[in-house]
Amino acid sequence: MEEVSGGILDMIGKLMTKSSRREKRRDVHLGDRIFYYSLKASAWTLVFVLLLMFGLILQMAWPAFQHFGWRFLVTNExxxxxxxxxxxxxxxxxxxxxxxxxxxxxxxxxxxxxxxxxxxxxxxxxxxxxxxxxxxxxxxxxxxxxxxxxxxxxxxxxxxxxxxxxxxxxxxxxxxxxxxxxxxxxxxxxxxxxxxxxxxxxxxxxxxxxxxxxxxxxxxxxxxxxxxxxxxxxxxxxxxxxxxxxxxxxxxxxxxxxxxxxxxxxxxxxxxxxxxxxxxxxxxxxxxxxxxxxxxxxxxxxxxxxxxxxxxxxxxxxxxxxxxxxxxxxx
Amino acid sequence: MPADNFEREKAIVNLQHEILNVDNLHAWFGDFHAVKGVSLAVQQGQVVALIGPSGCGKSTFIRCINRLHEEVPGARVQGRVTIGGQDIYGRGADPVRIRRYVGMVFQKPNPFPGLSIFENVAVGLKLGGISKRTVLDEQVERALRQAALWEEVKDKLRQPGTSLSGGQQQRLCIARALAVEPPVILMDEPTSALDPISTAKIEDLLHELKKSVTILIVTHNMQQASRVSDKTAFFLLGELIEYGETSQIFTNPARPKTEEYITGRFG
The missing domain is CATH 1.10.3720.10 (MetI-like)
Structure with missing residues (x-):
């Protein structure tokens, strides 16, 4: 969990800097390009899985939040x-x-x-x-x-x-x-x-x-x-x-x-x-x-x-x- | 005047002249014999340059003078070293106490991270048990002035020592060593990591410092040795080849090996 959340923060940071000064990749070789995109896909899959998990948990937990509201976090019954x-x-x-x-x-x-x-x-x-x-x-x-x-x-x-x-x-x-x-x-x-x-x-x-x-x-x-x-x-x-x-x-x-x-x-x-x-x-x-x-x-x-x-x-x-x-x- | 009194007077006179005496010093790293039977005496208020090719034992030699060599695992020392008449390898000599009286400046500036400029200079005094604010303030200012750094840092004493430039950091380290007023300061290539301007500042500083401190300086820079030192010691493969007046070593060396080295034929 520790590692993953850190990775996401880093990644968001990178995305934000990337948009401001876009560096052009120049992999001429097809193999390099395939390698680059497959690694990029893996990295994004990780983010996707995490967001998916978060979304699913949120969906499942929603009825409880709806039913109890803030009381859920501040009562101990x-x-x-x-x-x-x-x-x-x-x-x-x-x-x-x-x-x-x-x-x-x-x-x-x-x-x-x-x-x-x-x-x-x-x-x-x-x-x-x-x-x-x-x-x-x-x-x-x-x-x-x-x-x-x-x-x-x-x-x-x-x-x-x-x-x-x-x-x-x-x-x-x-x-x-x-x-x-x-x-x-x-x-x-x-x-x-x-x-x-x-x-x-x-x-x-x-x-x-x-x-x-x-x-x-x-x-x-x-x-x-x-x-x-x-x-x-x-x-x-x-x-x-x-x-x-x-x-x-x-x-x-x-x-x-x-x-x-x-x-x-x-x-x-x-x-x-x-x-x-x-x-x-x-x-x-x-x-x-x-x-x-x-x-x-x-x-x-x-x-x-x-x-x-x-x-x-x-x-x-x-x-x-x-x-x-x-x-x-x-x- | 009674005889013992006379002896004591003589000892004090001697003490004033000869601050450091090394007699037949050997040092090892495990099996490696790094310093082989070196003897030399240093007069008070002199700058002695130690020159020689890399690995000739000059750094190891000065690290024996504040007993720092023995901190390396597997290191060993043999021989006699006296500072101000006190045998620092004698029975009951405490290396921690000895190091408080022999300052050391290292190759790379190494102010303590996390300590301010002021605290870096005051550290030696505090280790010595001085905690009175007025004394600390006074001594820190004196040391920084002596190290020609006061004017540059007097308005930012609370800032971290590591925020200074490389040359300033090295002068901070010199001030740190000076703060406890040691009779002897050892410098292990103190300018090798610095730019020419910072180097020149430190060389100027040495001329000022030798009024109050005896300095042993290891250097790879022959010009530096000839500029800053009164005496020069030439080391080769762990042995002291020649030791004499700097002017004589550089103009008229007694040993052919010394001449070959200073004229740049090897090393």
Missing amino acids: WNSVTSEFGALALIYGTVVSSLIALVLAVPMSIGVALFLNELAPRWLSTPLGFFVEMLAAIPSIVYGLWGLFVLAPFLRTYVQPPLVDHLGFLRLFEGPPLGVGMMAAGVILAIMIMPTITAICREVFRAIPQSNREAALGLGATRWEMLKLAVLRSSQAGMLGATILGLGRALGETMAVTMVIGNNPDIKVSLMASAQTMASILANQYAEADSPLHLSALTAVGLALFLVSLTINGIARFVVWRVNRKYVRGH
Whole structure:
């Protein structure tokens, strides 16, 4: 989704510049021309498929929007018996579980990337980096199983009771320690997005010229000061980009979250309560949605998920662009 | 005057004259023997040019003087280097502290991205634990004036260092090194990435700077070496072939290899 939406923006941008200064292609050879047009067709097919999907989802979701109007996005009653459908709790669940994932995964990933690139000797960083990347290859459902049978009981027994005892007054940690719920979903998402963020951060750090590091060391920086000065400061935009890609993955992640979040479409401040995300409710209820309105409401949730990730991506791209302009190009 | 007092006076006098002493220095990259037993002494307030063909070990040599060479994986150093009488490879010598007293300017201008012009110059002071605003302001202005950059940047100190032109960036890097008032500054081909006008500005600067700082400069440009330096050291294949007064090296070299190189017959 991330890649596709970016591609479209780029393409629109190209089309707009193209119309202002038309460059004439001069492929004399027939083969080149066929090649050019077939690739062009593929590129446009992609756009077409995306628009088609969007249109179809919009069409299917329309009855729900017509029936509930804006209430669909701002109420959190989700009841198939009374046919009351409001997606607020689902949006809340998606956003909060993704935020928990980012809070846990971003510092950890940056730390891992710094260690692997800047501190660890090569004999250690190569295999360790490989293991981190392997985490990305584990199927979502396997994460879900692990989350259900290992992570949730672990949280229930060892993590949540002390949190309730000591930090219960924060309201974030109140209620019975169930194991499954928002916290479990956030933790499992964090593990799932860590390899992505780590891998991109490593690329970003690798792109920094060695002479920046030497400049810092040459001024008498300790290793940590050098990392701050020469590496972290100049990678802000890159690290933000990595975070966004991680967020993109967390927002849409379905299977593992469905298995550990408890599937209760309700807004609770406590992170230990069960919740529901936009993706997980689709996985949960699609097969058994019997009324047309229920089906339409689910499709509308899908559309909302599509729009939420599009908006977040848009904001994030804007931020990256701003940071880039401020720090790298320097004006 | 008691004897030990006299010894100390003598040491201080020596210190004023001989700022840097290198004795039988060897450096390796893995198996590659890059610097082979180089010894040389530098007097305070001089500019010493290091010349020689690419790969002759001159850059490696100056990177041993602020212990930066050892940061490269697989690199190794042997020998004795004293700066102001202090053995920088001695037991208990802390490379981080040593680098605070030996400034370095690199081949390509490398201001820290994300830091303003002011912050770039103040960075060394801050690393040294100075945080008082008035001291920072004062030292940054002094360093920028010394680097002949003050007039050009005084109205835009908050702008990023990377917004300056290449030549200005390099003078910013010189100011960054000067801010902590190091007794010695190492320059590794500081003008090789710059245009002739920026190069001339930096050469002029060196004449001013040597009143207060001792400078070791690696250069591939023979004219530059003869213009800016008091002494010249000629390196070849990791060895120091000849070291002497610049005027003598360029007009009447003692070794045939030196003459062949400076007249452009190889390298």
